[in-house]
Amino acid sequence: MLVQAPAGTIVSENGVVTCSYPKDHIVLLGALSIVALFAAVGFSLASxxxxxxGNAVNLNLLLKCSRLKAFFGIAWLVSFVAxxxxxxxxxxxxxxxxxxIYHTTDAACPTAKTGMIGGAGMISFCASSMWFIVFMLSQNRKTDIYDEEYESHDDESIGSFNNAYIGH
Structure with a gap:
């Protein structure tokens, strides 16, 4: 069931209309959602x-993985939309x-599109999930590049792990 955001109450005095709105925490919750989104993006980029x-990560080698590159772009896109x-x-x-406060007597008290916050929260969750996938793919790629236990492993079905320049 869709519920419209509560409209403001019109208080008219001396040719000035003042809108009195009920208490709403949308601004606080929206700011909290943005902080959580920035935290997810920041932690993912840091990882x-x-x-x-102990090895420095070569970003060119890391982004040779086409899946990682695709999810990296999708994560940025979904984050900006959110x-x-x-x-x-x-x-x-x-x-x-x-x-x-409106200086006309025919002003109505409009409501914001606060119902969009729910959809934005869902898209923020999707963005966080995309960043988690980027994290998992980057850790997998780092393992492929830097771990010595895979150097002698040559399985053509999954690629050659002893050549770090091959993207998976």
């Missing part, structure tokens, strides 16, 4: 560039709450 068993869909209702709700 991508982190040293592996950020935009979270910022839009959050900023509009904040604007309505802070600029609630």
């Amino acid at each position: 991508l560039f982190a040293r592996y068993k 950020l935009a869909l979270t910022l839009w209702p959050m900023v509009s709700e904040n604007h309505l709450l802070n600029h609630n």
